[in-house]
Amino acid sequence: MTDLAHRAERPFAAPVGRWEGLRSRARRFRELAAVALRSPTTVIGLVLILALVTMAICAPLIMEPNFPDPYQMPRDWTQINAPPGTPGHPLGTTGEGGDVLYGIVWGARTSLKLAFIVVALTVVIGVIIGSVAGFLGGKVDEVLMRVVDVFLAVPELILALAIAALLGPSFTNIIIAITVLGWCRYARIIRAQIIHTKQNEYVDAARVIGDSRLRIYVKDILPNSITPVVVAATLQMGAVVIFAATLSFLGLAEAGLAEWGNLVSEGQSGVVSGRWWVATFAGLMVFLWSLGFNLFGDGLRDVLDPRSEGR
Template sequence: METETQLATNPSPKRPDKKENKAKSPWATMIVQLIENKLSLIGLIIIICFLLLALLAPYLTPYSFAETNSSIRLLPPSGDHWFGTDDLGRDVFTRVAYGARISLLIGFFAVVGAMVVGTLLGLIAGFYGKWVDMLLSRVFDVMLAFPSILLAIAIVAILGPSLSNAMLAIAIINVPIFARLVRSKVISLKQEEFVMAARAQGMKNGRLLFHHILPNSMAPIIVQATLGFGVAIIEAAALGFLGMGASPPTPEWGKMLADSRGYIQNAYWSVLFPGLSIMLVVLGFNMIGDGLRDALDPKMKGK
């Protein structure tokens, strides 16, 4: 009787929901934290808007980015030309929209190239150490001793001015940044117990690098890659402004600024909108990078 009374007064506890017990993956947690961060969410919205602008450029404007018309040159913003026209009568909004394609492509390929090469070199330098580390580190130090834009100018001057060479130059000057970041992370990780245990079990160096060390080094790489997008776009704009990037009539934002700098007092819109586009894209990537850093850095999670 007592047992029946106890069961009646103390009903059996509910079975825990499987969904509640199922732990969220680190990537899902990162995405949730990224969205909850207001600044990173604003940055994500900015980048999505420019991606849509680049993808939908042919459908958003009836004009050609290369067609000139001297009868409508330097017109202010209006219903027909939202951002006005430039000194050759080309629609500025059309050129800004198509220029988003160029700038985002430069940022993507330059950062991906720098990330892949820099990560591989950083893994090798940090894991093997000794003379390999010393040699690669000195190369990185020499490259970082030069101002990045001057080194990019030198590379493009040697290879010849073109969009592809500008992209290559930007990738090269960013390799040491990723390499040194990965090197420092690998040096700390290879002393961890799970790496030493895997080594004691006879795991080969290649498998140890790509199955244990690299996955645990991805957080700072992702953050640096996101921040590197903004830097790459600024560097591409600088090369374009100096005439060492895309050739006319390709609508690259830096080249648009260079072509319109003589009309800044009479036709401010031809300079304002390309410059504003560069600023917003860089700001968006920096906001996302800061949000990723806060989400992936354990030291920042408690703050």
């Protein structure tokens, strides 16, 4: 079998010729984008994501940074529990004089930073371990999957609390705690996909023409196994912020950190006494962030995985 025929049988392989391959990928991307944008829910999710990401990126322009640490909310001890509409504090203040608007705006930046770091680390770790297990198989697969089972057997929140509490209250430790837990699902997803993909005929054809195992993995198996990981990562962008907000709410973030879960924690005592604004505004931001990525992730799944339609 010629290399041309071999490439023709790979679903996601680039055609012969660099520029032709780039044009093919660009055309395929435009087709997928057009299909995704036909769904109103996907568009709503994308709009929410773009709005929140824009707010996070433009945080220094919206709210002047609090030096020396812009991620710490500024305190105004003359305005404690000030209601929304107070001059200088449009969304009110917390029980410690923290500006709620500052916490909301810079909290978006904190959440964006958290989500990208955690998702990037968990995807890389999970794909590496799952790929080794699925591609090599045998005893290697058994050992690695038993390790994954151990992590999955412990309730996520309890293990995260234990790790974060052991390391101490800090935003960095929250990232570590969530990363330690999050890679397992990606390892399982990519392993299952690789086991399925390596049974296809184009993989056998690559072996016949003498491709190395590494080339087969990089050119044939990984590109045709990664789609579910992309969808799962998009959905986790929303879930990881909720999880981090939960840990912050339980007191595992630095005091005064501009983070939505931290704001909900500071405002919880005021809800029953009528000081509703702190927890309400921060909780609304967590909801919108999660909703945006869930809607967009569902639309992306429908486009990239036709088998999911109608479920």
